[in-house]
Amino acid sequence: MTHRMLITALLAWGVALQTYAQEEGTVITWKTLGEVKFTEKYVEKYQDWFLFPNFGPTVKSLDGEKVAVKGYVIPIDLEEGLYALSAFPFAACFFCGAAGMESVMTLNMKKAKRRYNTDDVVTFKGVMRLNANDVEEFYYILDNAEEVKFHY
Numbered sequence: 001m002t003h004r005m006l007i008t009a010l011l012a013w014g015v016a017l018q019t020y021a022q023e024e025g026t027v028i029t030w031k032t033l034g035e036v037k038f039t040e041k042y043v044e045k046y047q048d049w050f051l052f053p054n055f056g057p058t059v060k061s062l063d064g065e066k067v068a069v070k071g072y073v074i075p076i077d078l079e080e081g082l083y084a085l086s087a088f089p090f091a092a093c094f095f096c097g098a099a100g101m102e103s104v105m106t107l108n109m110k111k112a113k114r115r116y117n118t119d120d121v122v123t124f125k126g127v128m129r130l131n132a133n134d135v136e137e138f139y140y141i142l143d144n145a146e147e148v149k150f151h152y
Contacts, residue, residue, distance in 0.1 A: 025065060025066025025067045025068050025125055025126075026062070026065060026066065026067050026068070027067070027068045027069075028062065028067045028068070028069050028128075029069070030069075030071065030087035030103060032058055032059065032062075033059060033069075033087075033102055033103075033105075033140060034100075034102055034103070035055070035056035035057075035058050035059045036053045036054065036055050036056060036059060036102045036139070037053075037054045037056075038051040038052065038053060038054065039051070039052050039054060040052075043135055046135070050135045051101065052132060052133070053101075053102070053130075053131075053132050053139045054132075055130055055132065059130065060130070062128045062130070063128060063129065063130045064127065064128065064129070065127070065128055066125065066126070066127055066128075067125065067126070067127075067128045067142070068123055068124065068125040068148055069085065069105070069123065069124060069142070070121065070122070070123040070124075071085040071086050071087055071105075071121070071122070071124075072085070072086045072087070072088060072089050072090065072093070072118075072119045072120070072121060073085060073086075073107075073116040073117065073118065073119065073120040073121075073122055074086050074090055074093065074104070074118060074119075075116060075117070075118055078115065081109060082107075083107040083109065083116055084104050084105065084106055084107060084138065085104065085105050085107050085122075085124060085142070086099075086103060086104045087099065087103040087104070088103060089119045090118050090119055101138065101139055102139055102140070104138055104140070105138055105139075105140035105141060105142055106137060106138045106140070106141040106142065107124060107126075107142050107145040108126070108141060108142065108143045108144065108145055109145050109146070110126070110144040110145060110146045111146070113146075113147065114147075122147055123147070123148050123149075124142060124145045124146065124147055124148065125145070125146060125148045126142040126143055126144045126145035126146065127142070127143045127144055128140065128141075128142060128143075129141040129142075129143055
């Protein structure tokens with residue numbers, strides 16, 4: 001490959017990534033989503049203590065933005081098409097006590113094109129919504145979520 005061909009290939013790759021970012025949103029990682037600290041507060045309704053998130057500046061900047069994130073699918077209710085996405089496989093996710101609540105997000109599907117199995121590794125795009133107050137929801141919610149074929 002000549003020097004000129006290499007430069008052309010690199011430029012084409014850069015344009016493809018820029019186009020992907022415009023169409024799919026910012027590609028985020030679970031490490032970025034780990035930028036959160038917690039404050040324990042008592043919730044009278046449940047007569048119990050809960051952890052409330054204090055999102056870091058990078059995470060706050062994602063609220064309302066188009067993002068793409070890769071993770072392990074966790075079916076919540078197959079009849080209703082409810083899914084979560086986790087940084088870890090089911091056996092190691094927060095449901096089993098091996099990770100924190102910042103390692104999982106709700107997938108509010110735009111339109112489920114297929115049925116997902118536990119621990120399918122999938123990249124989804126959608127609009128990130130942060131939840132700092134509702135103890136009945138995950139801290140991270142991906143609205144209008146849909147599968148994308150781009151895997152990073």
